[in-house]
Amino acid sequence: YGFVADNGRASPTSMGAARRAGAIGVSGEFGGGGTATVDTMAITARAIDNLMITLGVVEAPVLAPESKPSAPTRLLSLSRHSQGLYATRRGWFEPAVRLGDGVAAGQLAGWYHDLERLDLAEEALHFAESGIVLSRRLHTMCEAGDCLLQVAEPVEG
Template identity: 65%
Template sequence: MHSGITNPIDFTREGRQGGHITIPYSVDRSPYYQIRIPVLRLKNGDGPGLLLMAGNHGDEYEGELLLGRLMRALDASKLRGAVTILPLANLPAVMAARRCSPFDGGNLNRAFPGDPAGTPTARLAHFLEAELFRAHDVVLDLHSGGSSMAHLPCTLIERQAGAARFQRALDLMRAMGASHAFVADNGPAAPTSMGAAGRAGAIGLSGEFGGGGTVTPQTMAFTAATIDRLLLALGLIDAPVLSRGPLPAPGPLQLLSLSRHSQGIYGERRGWFEPVVPLGATVAAGDLAGWYHDLESLDRPEEPLRFAEGGIVISHRLHCDSQAGDCLIQVADPISA
């Protein structure tokens, strides 16, 4: 079944192509409305094909802003290969400053492989996996903690089938220059963009590049350097495009694992969370993670929250006001590949 999505890009054509991927979606104010997602393709001869994508979640801005800048700055004549840029993938979520689409509530990063006859998010996921990812050798999907989380800057890959393919993914992730990285093991049926990239035959790369529904000079510089380093590692460019000044050589990389519920602390009731350890701290089981206050019962002492497991603190909730089920803070295990 055809999804109704239109794609303006000819993947065989040389030079610069721009336009919009369109998803028809009838709404009350406009029965023939189209969701128009900007896309740019640059191609110069033979070489690797890279898809750069942001806005999978709408409130994660480092990738969105920097890929928009890259669209303006990258010169097709200076490439060796092809780069496709999709800076606002889940456009309705981006424009609503939300994690998920306001049209259908869809979380794009849990929607793969999608459905060509489904909601807009499901149709977009199907198009990305079945067509766009399949047309590239490498996919980089840029994330952050979004509006509600602070996250340790890190990169991420899924464990790949085949030793050579896995080593290539590890090599590219090391070249991206982060100090911390995850090797996820969600299996071949994972509903994420990284699972979709693997099923489409591409090497999937991702990461968390900031948080808080904002950007900082540090997170923008980190993200810009990551994109430049990947373009350089693939041989697509000869010099950084986004970074100001020369790129230092990547330092040592600590791999991390997040695989158990017990690595997080979750709200058991409504409360107001006060973390006491910074991102990147090394903690032991039993260490104090924070305090849980009750502003509805001020005579009730704040509750100490303690880590069930040790590791490196990778994220914590930014919204002080929390509900039962909210993840308040997480640690990850240092591992080797």
């Protein structure tokens, strides 16, 4: 997947800094959580090659010349706060979906366990919008404001 996110000029991210400088920012998530595996490194090399070929910088793969052809990139849009699911208090998040799953508004996203009130049942969390699961919180333990899941909508081209 490729996605376009509206970080805005004031965003405290590298993409916000690029906008403030009048430049186009390109970023990627290739494994998450600061991890690297043989598979995620191969995916990263293939993605960079594909980007450089598409932009006309090179004519053939440079970083992964022997890699298998990848599926066509699907462009997604992440532009609204309502596309995310956020923790409202300290607790433990248990997902019910996988990255890349297509989901519907109202569908079960997972459960939130309040570790300070063990007498309470877990809280079922539901998606506010339909889309494709683009991100999932890596760590189970959460604090108020942590993003748990995000869904992005496909951009028809």
